[in-house]
Amino acid sequence: MELRGSEQRIWARAECAGQRRPRADASRAGGRARELRRFGQAGRTLETVRAGGSGAIQSVTEPSRNRRHCGTAWAGTIVRAVSEKADIVVLDEPAVAQRLHYPDLIPAIAQALAALSSGEGRVVQPVRAVLPVAPHHGFFAVMPAYAGALGAKLVTFYPQNVGIHTHHAVIVMFKAETGEPLAVMDGRLITEMRTAAASAVATQRLARADAAVLAILGSGVQAGSHLAALRLVRSFKEVRVWSPRHAAEFAQRHGVKAAATAADAVRGADVVVVALNATTPVLQGRWLAPGTHVNAIGATRPDWRELDDDLVTTARVFVDSRE
CATH class of the missing domain: 3.40.50.720 (NAD(P)-binding Rossmann-like Domain)
Known part of the structure; x- marks a missing residue:
C-alpha cells in the first residue's frame, strides 16, 4: 500500500485449526507518524510499527481461510487510507479471497449480464482500450464501466510468463455522485473468478x-x-x-x-x-x-x-x- 510517499505492508499469520480470528485496529491522524498493528504467528504476539508520513490509516487484518491445506497461512489485509476528503479502502488478494465466493458471485454475474444485454442503458461499458507492450510480449488494458457503481479495471496479460500468473489486475472504484475514489482492489483473483462465474451462468442457462x-x-x-x-x-x-x-x-x-x-x-x-x-x-x-x-x-x-x-x-x- 502506498500512502503519501510512504510504504508499509501489514501481514498476519494464524493457525487454521480451530483458531480464533484475531483483529486489530489502529489509527493516528495527522502529524509525522502513523501506527500499524501487525500480528505475529497465530496472533500470539502483537507488534507496533511506526513509519514516517502524513495522513492516517486504519487497518483490519484477518487470518486467511486457506482452501488448499491446513496450517500456518498468510492472511489478507484491508487498509483504509484516511484523508480529509475520503476514505479509500485497499484490498490485497488474500483479503479479496476471504470475501469473494462463488455462491454469491454467480447470481451477481447473472444480474450484471442481464443488465448489460437489456439495452436499457443501465450499464455503460465502452470497448476496452488495449495497449500492446510489444518488447515484453504483453498487453495492458483499461476497462471502465458505470452501472450505478463507477469503476475501472486495469489489467495486464503476459502470456509468456513462467512461474507467475499471466494476468495481473487492479480494480478501482469511485463514488458515482462526486467522483471521489473509494477502493483499490487486487483484481487478479476477481478476474479469475468472474470469468468462471460467467461460464457457470451460461452453463446454468444453456446446458442440459x-x-x-x-x-x-x-x-x-x-x-x-x-x-x-x-x-x-x-x-x-x-x-x-x-x-x-x-x-x-x-x-x-x-x-x-x-x-x-x-x-x-x-x-x-x-x-x-x-x-x-x-x-x-x-x-x-x-x-x-x-x-x-x-x-x-x-x-x-x-x-x-x-x-x-x-x-x-x-x-x-x-x-x-x-x-
Whole structure:
C-alpha cells in the first residue's frame, strides 16, 4: 500500500485449526507518524510499527481461510487510507479471497449480464482500450464501466510468463455522485473468478439439466476455477481433463480423470470447458454430440482460436458482450 510517499505492508499469520480470528485496529491522524498493528504467528504476539508520513490509516487484518491445506497461512489485509476528503479502502488478494465466493458471485454475474444485454442503458461499458507492450510480449488494458457503481479495471496479460500468473489486475472504484475514489482492489483473483462465474451462468442457462459429464481442456488457473464454479450449477458424475503438459497433476490434485487426448476427454461429455492459450483450433466439432454445451474462454486475442470451423458454423453461439 502506498500512502503519501510512504510504504508499509501489514501481514498476519494464524493457525487454521480451530483458531480464533484475531483483529486489530489502529489509527493516528495527522502529524509525522502513523501506527500499524501487525500480528505475529497465530496472533500470539502483537507488534507496533511506526513509519514516517502524513495522513492516517486504519487497518483490519484477518487470518486467511486457506482452501488448499491446513496450517500456518498468510492472511489478507484491508487498509483504509484516511484523508480529509475520503476514505479509500485497499484490498490485497488474500483479503479479496476471504470475501469473494462463488455462491454469491454467480447470481451477481447473472444480474450484471442481464443488465448489460437489456439495452436499457443501465450499464455503460465502452470497448476496452488495449495497449500492446510489444518488447515484453504483453498487453495492458483499461476497462471502465458505470452501472450505478463507477469503476475501472486495469489489467495486464503476459502470456509468456513462467512461474507467475499471466494476468495481473487492479480494480478501482469511485463514488458515482462526486467522483471521489473509494477502493483499490487486487483484481487478479476477481478476474479469475468472474470469468468462471460467467461460464457457470451460461452453463446454468444453456446446458442440459441432466448434464453428468464435464470435460476440461487445460490445466491452469481457469481450469481449476471452472471446475469449482460449474460444480455449483450441475451435478457432474464424471470429470475429465486434458492438457498438453499437466493433466495428470491436475487430475490428482482435484480428484478427476486425466485423458490421453483432447478427443478422449470431450467425446460423450455434456459440458466442455476450453481454457487454453491456443493460437490454433484444439476442439473439433466432429468430436461433440448434438446438445453439448461448450464454454470457450481461452482465446483472448483476435488471431487466437480454440474452436474449429465446423464447430463455430454449426453451433448456436452466445456471447456476454460484443466489441
